Amino acid sequence: MLTFIGLGLYDKTDISEKGLAFIRSADIVYLECYTSRLMGTTIEELSAYYARPVHPLFRDDVEQHPDAFLTEAEGKNIVFLCAGDPMVSTTHADLRMRAAARGIRTAIIHAASISSAVCGLSGLQNYRFGKSCSLPFPQKNWFPTSALDVILQNLSLRLHTLVYLDIQDERFMTVPQAVDLLERMAADHQAAIPLYVGIARAGSGEPFVRAGTADAIRSVDFGPPLHVLVIPAELHDMEREYLEVFAGL
Missing domain, CATH: 3.40.1010.10 (Tetrapyrrole methylase, N-terminal domain)
Structure with a gap:
């Protein structure tokens, strides 16, 4: 068995x-x-x-x-x-x-999953999430942009996107690194991502959550891994208030 x-x-x-x-x-x-x-x-x-x-x-x-x-x-x-x-x-x-x-x-x-934990930590409503995606570290001559395709499609449908960040042996992608990568992709495609929500150490005694623009999030120290990123669509009033109270929006 x-x-x-x-x-x-x-x-x-x-x-x-x-x-x-x-x-x-x-x-x-x-x-x-x-x-x-x-x-x-x-x-x-x-x-x-x-x-x-x-x-x-x-x-x-x-x-x-x-x-x-x-x-x-x-x-x-x-x-x-x-x-x-x-x-x-x-x-x-x-x-x-x-x-x-x-x-x-x-x-x-079964056990707790990050796909449900992000809703409690961010206040983003679970039924408003679209397709999730993974964001890998770029390699030499390889800079995949499929994550941006998923994000833009979800935004067009007014759906949030959960973005899983890359893990390579003992190398863990951080929220600011992820934002930098997505902003590069968005600039190349003449697109814009208006808001990011970064979450670190979900499930620990002291999870860390911050919401803001790319410039705001890139200046935040999210601390040790694991990190995960959410790209929200247009916010409902309760979602916005929750992010203001618990994520510094």
Whole structure:
């Protein structure tokens, strides 16, 4: 059996009681370490808290070479841990379908996700979010602009956009870096992004939220990762008031 377990947003205590019970009864515990991170803990701390060794998995392990742990799941109780909620990532949905194709029984234990947490932290109403997107670090001769396409389409529909910021090993994109990239794209396309909402360390005891124009947000120190960015569409009165009270708009 393969059980997908969400760990929540920030540290070892975010997991549900149900998830913790499944982990402690598992034969093998894996932790997916590339789509997101729990910045408030370490693998060693998780292993001690769960009283079970935690084995890290990286992109190639999950996307290119999942057969090793899928074969284990044919005869053992395997848990697959990830930050946030398991099925927010399409990679995990694909993995569950691969398991089903092999006749492996699967289950999901859900947890808090950044896609819902941003609504509480920003006051932006969940039903007004359109398609989300990811913003990668540019590489040599590669400067993808698909994120701007999503943002502009959502703005045209009066929908907010959740922008996931890139993680590369121990390099974490910050909100000001993301704003700089999007402003470069917008200038090249003669477009404008009127408002940004940056969020840092969602799920921690001291999350940080700021809203403002590009110039205002670029001057803010959001502190340690993880960061995420929201591009709001035209605000409802309650959304604007919430951002004024809790995000310095």
